[in-house]
Amino acid sequence: MGAVILARPGRSGVLSSLQKAATASSRTQCRQNHFHPPVQYRKQELPFRAAPTRSCRLYHSQFHPRAPTHEYTNSQTTILSAALEHIPSHGFTLEALTLGARDAGFLDVSVQLLPRGEFDLILFWLASRRGLLRAKVEENQFESLRSVSSVEAKTKLLILERLKMNQDIAHKWQDALALMSLPSNIPLSLSELHALSSDILTLAGDSAVDTAWYTNRLGVAAVYASAELVMTSQKPHADFAAIEAFVQRRFEDRTALAEKITGFKQYLGFVGSTAIGLGRSWGLKI
Amino acid sequence: MASRSMWRSLHYSAKRRVVSPAQYRCFSCSLRAQDQGKTDSEKMTHFGFTNVPESQKESLVGAVFSSVASSYDTMNDLMSLGIHRLWKDHFVRTLNPGSPLARRHNETEGQGWNILDIAGGTGDVAFRMLDHATNVNHDRQTRVTIADINPDMLAEGKKRSIATPYYNTGRLSFMEANAQTMPSIPDNSVDLYTVVFGIRNFTDKQAALNEAFRVLKPGGVFACMEFSKVNNDLFNAVYKRWSFSAIPLIGQVVAGDRDSYQYLVESIEKFPSQEEFRAMIHKAGFMIPGRGYEDLTGGIAAIHKGVKPLA
Incomplete structure (x- = not known):
């Protein structure tokens, strides 16, 4: 199960690439879930549903209908x-x-x-x-x-x-x-x-x-x-x-x-910067 | 049950002197059956790897089993390495027959379960179910009807029942019946329908499933244990080697009857896979709980279940 991605598309470089990666992997791995009607409408067609199974949906968004x-x-x-x-x-x-x-x-x-x-x-x-x-x-x-x-x-x-x-x-x-x-x-x-x-x-x-x-x-x-x-x-x-x-x-x-x-x-950052400053003052090339 | 059919086939030699030999030489029977003038329109079914007219299969299977009766425990244990007992125990334990709770006062009629054990001639599973109901669930009302098409197998079961506490009580009865049509059993009258290592030998399996659906009460359960398909290729190779080489050989050496054991392994090979059989159960109208089947020992045998819907 992947992370919930709530950001809108194209907000920032990192996020949109993350989202692309997520949608791409979900496309390859769970194509059927993407293009089929939501689970509750398909229930009658599948007589052999093992209850309850874990869904293989990797991409979640607020626009998807909630799984029951x-x-x-x-x-x-x-x-x-x-x-x-x-x-x-x-x-x-x-x-x-x-x-x-x-x-x-x-x-x-x-x-x-x-x-x-x-x-x-x-x-x-x-x-x-x-x-x-x-x-x-x-x-x-x-x-x-x-x-x-x-x-x-x-x-x-x-x-x-x-x-x-x-x-x-x-x-x-x-x-x-x-x-x-x-x-x-x-x-x-x-x-x-x-x-x-x-x-x-x-x-x-x-x-x-x-x-x-x-x-x-x-x-x-x-x-x-x-x-x-x-x-x-x-x-x-x-x-x-x-x-x-x-x-x-x-x-x-x-x-x-x-x-x-x-x-x-914060403490680590402070000690670190102090150490660097101290080193520089001693002539170290940091 | 691995054991039951093996048992029956194994027993063949023991009774050979009693029954006329032509009846159970199944291969010669099947050959003769094919030679005899059969009409082109007649539907064919398989008997092991040979095809025979549907009208003949019943008598052919009957011939294999009618000579078999008593001393096969050894043979079953040999062929399944004793595992058939574990399978049957597991089957009965998961079904958990018998009501542990007293009925409430407003539900006076229908105490205990009414169980129908099809192809249960020797009573292996029936006695186990009665034991479980009595000793585990303290239910002394649950009763089992053992039905078998073969009077010789029923006689063997009756003989064995004398040693059980259920002999001559209302809790155990025997009935000679063809599972495809059982007019003596009313509609909606059975709580639990079991068929253990028997449905493989039926001529028309779908008809038997439909008949099971008819006799079961709404909410009643169809439970079947049968040989199935091994799902691991490597294990399958070993298993096939064992069943096609060792089992007929054991049959020949121990029981003196290779042909019956050849039929046994061929009929196992011909039986539908877990998914196909589940689809047949569903087609008869049953609800399939969960995945619908449980593999035993890597799929050598499988337990199938179906529940009759309420409405």
């Missing part, structure tokens, strides 16, 4: 959505899936529709919550988000909003984390975490195009994942203020760390 947060078929979505209701009582288990299938009018055996079993339930939970967050912002239902202006403040609000969705299932989340940490499940779990941090930053209006793109996403992912972990160790229905304070502290840590790095860079 998950690629499950209608029947799978019906069972999974019904199963979500049973997570607070049964956790991320086959029982929840079976009960969901029964609620949706399917048989016990119909959970075979989900080849990954419980892990599909976890992925669907993550993807659907991400979709809810996205919908809430895009449909302007998130009042407090408009009252703040900085990207960082918006990011913090979005992380907290996403964490609030976990409140009902926090006591079962450890089981899910255990399943997600199985070696075969790690790649999909990490890509979902990346998708979440990427969505949060995009919704917050982050427009970084340099290495900050990576560090921002890494930072958000780290803050979110650690807060999630703290939530699992809390008692059920504990005060959410503790989590808010935790996230606040992590953001302060991040700022502090960024300041230290900037300070250290």
Whole structure:
């Protein structure tokens, strides 16, 4: 997955060449994605879609339609959505899936529709919550988000909003984390975490195009994942203020760390230029 | 199941004295079948690498299997190096038969699963499914109907069932039936339809898939384990060498019947690839979960699944 390129074409030499390189590589590698209708319209034509797959689109822009947060078929979505209701009582288990299938009018055996079993339930939970967050912002239902202006403040609000969705299932989340940490499940779990941090930053209006793109996403992912972990160790229905304070502290840590790095860079620059000046004054040809 | 067909073919020699010899010399049968006046309009199908009229294949396959019955565990283990047991265990474990949760009070009827095991004559998979339902899911309601076209294979399964706790209970029943038309089974009555190493031998596979679609309840699952195509060229070379040289030889030495084993490996070669068979399942009307199939041991066998849609 390449970087999001938000700059308009031809803004500067470096950027436009970067963009050319990106579009050229995407043209060669994912031609079909470029010239075909968006994924949601093609769903019916492809009966054998493996859910959820990672898209091979290398070039992203605000002009592309957003990919849906998950690629499950209608029947799978019906069972999974019904199963979500049973997570607070049964956790991320086959029982929840079976009960969901029964609620949706399917048989016990119909959970075979989900080849990954419980892990599909976890992925669907993550993807659907991400979709809810996205919908809430895009449909302007998130009042407090408009009252703040900085990207960082918006990011913090979005992380907290996403964490609030976990409140009902926090006591079962450890089981899910255990399943997600199985070696075969790690790649999909990490890509979902990346998708979440990427969505949060995009919704917050982050427009970084340099290495900050990576560090921002890494930072958000780290803050979110650690807060999630703290939530699992809390008692059920504990005060959410503790989590808010935790996230606040992590953001302060991040700022502090960024300041230290900037300070250290300034210090190095100062010492370096002093050393050069000293050398020159001694007659060295630098 | 590698084992089941091998098993059947292997068993051939043991019963040879009982059945009339002309019936199961499959090669001589097929030759004779071709000699006999067949009308030009008759549709042909393959029997191993030979082409035979569709009306003949059933009796030819029956001839291969009708003599086979009991002492083949050794032969199956020899041919698959014991792996067929792991495949069957895995198959049953992923299907997870049996309901671990009690039905809610408003759903009184339909306790347990109604499982139909096609071509399951010797009961290998049926007993495994009942064991799994009972011991893992504590479900004592789930029942299995073993259907097979071949009465000799069914007799073998009945004999083996005496040693299981399900003998003479309502949970296990036997039925002689052709999987392409099963009028005795009503529409929408089966939770899980399994066919393990059997569909390869059917004359019209699509008709059997359509019949499976008919008998399954909406939401019911079609699950099939069958030999398939190896996806690694190097491994494929080794596997082909083993199946075309070693297996007929083992059959000749251990069971004294090379032709049946020759049929076994040829029918494996003729069976459609994973993608083609998945398309056939989809054509019958099933929803395909995920990729639709799971390769076992590099694609020697594959588990295919389809789910009947609700509406």
